[in-house]
Amino acid sequence: MPVAASAIYFLNLRGDVLINRLYRDDVGGNMVDAFRMHIMQTKELGTCPVRQIGGCSFLYMRISNVYIVIVVSSNANVACAFKFVVEAVALFKSYFGGAFDEDAIRNNFVLIYELLDEIMDFGYPQNLSPEILKLYITQEGVRSPFSSKPSDKPVPNATLQVTGAVGWRREGLVYKKNEVFLDIVESVNLLMSSKGSVLRCDVTGKILMKCFLSGMPDLKLGLNDKIGLEKEAQLKSRPTKSGKTIELDDVTFHQCVNLTRFNSEKTVSFVPPDGEFELMKYRITEGVNLPFRVLPTIKELGRTRMEINVKVKSVFGAKMFALGVVVKVPVPKQTAKTSFQTTSGKAKYNASIDSLVWKIRKFPGQTEATMSAEVELISTMGEKKSWNRAPIQMEFQVPMFTASGLRVRFLKVWEKSGYNTVEWVRYITRAGSYEIRC
Numbered sequence: 001m002p003v004a005a006s007a008i009y010f011l012n013l014r015g016d017v018l019i020n021r022l023y024r025d026d027v028g029g030n031m032v033d034a035f036r037m038h039i040m041q042t043k044e045l046g047t048c049p050v051r052q053i054g055g056c057s058f059l060y061m062r063i064s065n066v067y068i069v070i071v072v073s074s075n076a077n078v079a080c081a082f083k084f085v086v087e088a089v090a091l092f093k094s095y096f097g098g099a100f101d102e103d104a105i106r107n108n109f110v111l112i113y114e115l116l117d118e119i120m121d122f123g124y125p126q127n128l129s130p131e132i133l134k135l136y137i138t139q140e141g142v143r144s145p146f147s148s149k150p151s152d153k154p155v156p157n158a159t160l161q162v163t164g165a166v167g168w169r170r171e172g173l174v175y176k177k178n179e180v181f182l183d184i185v186e187s188v189n190l191l192m193s194s195k196g197s198v199l200r201c202d203v204t205g206k207i208l209m210k211c212f213l214s215g216m217p218d219l220k221l222g223l224n225d226k227i228g229l230e231k232e233a234q235l236k237s238r239p240t241k242s243g244k245t246i247e248l249d250d251v252t253f254h255q256c257v258n259l260t261r262f263n264s265e266k267t268v269s270f271v272p273p274d275g276e277f278e279l280m281k282y283r284i285t286e287g288v289n290l291p292f293r294v295l296p297t298i299k300e301l302g303r304t305r306m307e308i309n310v311k312v313k314s315v316f317g318a319k320m321f322a323l324g325v326v327v328k329v330p331v332p333k334q335t336a337k338t339s340f341q342t343t344s345g346k347a348k349y350n351a352s353i354d355s356l357v358w359k360i361r362k363f364p365g366q367t368e369a370t371m372s373a374e375v376e377l378i379s380t381m382g383e384k385k386s387w388n389r390a391p392i393q394m395e396f397q398v399p400m401f402t403a404s405g406l407r408v409r410f411l412k413v414w415e416k417s418g419y420n421t422v423e424w425v426r427y428i429t430r431a432g433s434y435e436i437r438c
Contacts, residue, residue: 004076005084005123006056007031008116009069010105015040018066018105021116023123026073027056035060035069050078061085064101072123080125087128088119094130095141107142114139132167168256168273174214178421180272181210182221182279182411187432188403190290191391194437203284203404204432211272215415221268221279222409223248246405250283284404291316291398291429296329296438298389306331306375308356310392313368316401322363326395327371329356329438332387337376344369363396391435398429 006024011017015036034053039060051058059081060069068089070081089100095111096104105112114137119128127133186205192198211219226245253259254277256270268280293313300306310329314322325345331338333354340347345360358371413421 004072004074005070005081005120006073007071008120009035009067009071010112011036011040011067011069012102013065013067018102019109019112021113021120023120024073027071031056031071032069034058035071040067049082063089066100066102066105084120084125084128088115091115091119091128091130091133092141094134097141104142111137111139111141127167129167131170169216169271170274171216173274175212177212178214178413178419179212179424180219180411180413180421181424182408182426183208184402184406184408184425184427186402186404186406186427186429188288188291188429188434189432190434190436192294192436194296196293196295198290201285201288201290203288204281205284205402205404205406206281207279208276209272209279210276211274213272213274213413213415213421214419215417216271217413217415217421219270219272220410220412220414221270222411223268224405224407224409225266246284247286248282248406249285251280252282253280254278282406284406287405289315289403289405291322291401291403292325292394292396292434294327294392294394294436296392296436298438300387304377304379306377308373308375309370310358311368311370312363314363314365316365316398318364318366320365320398320401322365322396322398323361324395324397325360325363327358327360328353328393328395329358329371329373330354330390330392331356331375332377334378334380335375336378339374341372342369343371345371347371347373389438391437394434394436395431396434397431400427401429402427403429 006027007020007022009017009020009032011032017032020032034056035058038053039051039058049060051060055073057072057076058069059072059078060067061082068085070085072081092104092112092115093100095115096108115133118133118137119126184205184207186203188203189201190198191200224245225248253262253268254270256272256277257280258269261267261269270279291314293315295311295313297309298306308329308331310327312325312327316322331349331354335349335351335354338349338356340356342358344363345358347356347358349355350357356371356373356375360369363369408425411423411425413423
């Protein structure tokens with residue numbers, strides 16, 4: 001549940017009340033005395049930021065030489081309460097010229113009371129965006145002489161933004177060239193056994209956008225996810241088109257996405273912020289396309305020699321290529337000498353991580369490369385200890401390839417002026433925890 005704060009207090013280090021605001025009548029006005037007596041005077045301020053006294057909980061945080069205390073009489077979301085405090089302090093600093101301390105509070109009583117009435121209603125947090133609040137609370141605070149004046153100017157037509165509909169974007173933006181850049185960035189995680197069977201595999205991805213669009217555009221993004229395609233076919237009363245579909249798990253969106261429309265139509269519709277932002281994050285656990293297959297062979301020849309053969313196959317398309325491929329093959333700590341033969345790239349022994357490091361600058365698709373190494377070990381007089389083989393690790397990035405198979409079907413931009421836009425879409429897959437047991 002949300003915070004549902006009953007009261008908020010601002011105290012100095014002596015416990016004197018600088019300013020307070022009661023939002024509910026379920027607590028008395030003397031609750032601060034309980035905080036001062038049971039917490040401040042007992043020197044227990046630094047032990048735990050959440051304390052229960054009687055039937056109330058005190059959530060407090062120290063900022064500079066000021067304690068901000070939120071009093072709640074019922075079970076509340078503590079993380080949300082502290083998030084509110086952090087955002088409120090950032091808001092106050094934006095009005096006070098970057099300063100927030102006892103002097104700043106004493107010099108800005110009227111402004112703080114006005115802000116407290118706007119950012120919390122009956123104990124529930126509201127809009128705390130400085131850009132939005134400054135559109136209609138234009139009073140300037142008493143600033144520190146060392147702070148610079150803000151450069152942002154009031155933006156006209158604030159009514160729509162005050163409602164919270166598009167608080168992340170201001171009106172009046174104009175660009176000579178309207179462009180949208182969309183990047184799908186994925187990290188593939190793999191744990192494979194020495195026999196080639198997949199023990200664990202998943203993909204975590206995010207969609208990054210950079211928008212340079214005039215006005216207040218409305219964007220609609222279509223992906224080849226299974227639920228979205230089925231919903232589209234249902235709305236249009238036609239069968240689903242053939243082609244690969246994927247199932248997205250654990251999807252989280254930027255606040256600009258219209259969740260009501262997503263729940264009903266399964267389409268990602270949004271009014272984008274200006275500039276760069278993260279539109280959504282997701283995870284894939286089924287149908288992962290592994291970009292590389294690694295086939296290791298390690299032979300221990302007596303006590304002082306080893307032969308290591310590693311074959312790496314690229315599974316992605318022949319017209320694609322991987323960049324910055326690194327294969328790390330662990331070896332025993334008593335390694336003394338190594339010799340290599342590679343069909344591509346260069347290999348060397350790195351004693352700091354006890355591994356053979358094989359680097360390939362550019363790895364084409366549908367090809368394979370091999371590394372053969374002879375390792376000489378230092379002979380020890382004691383009893384031979386078993387070598388605990390760590391897994392082989394890989395690093396890489398493959399442009400224009402997604403391990404999940406996610407694809408952008410369309411990206412539509414609509415704005416009332418009807419201007420033309422240029423859309424750019426890129427894909428890239430990187431190695432997360434890509435390990436092969438040997």
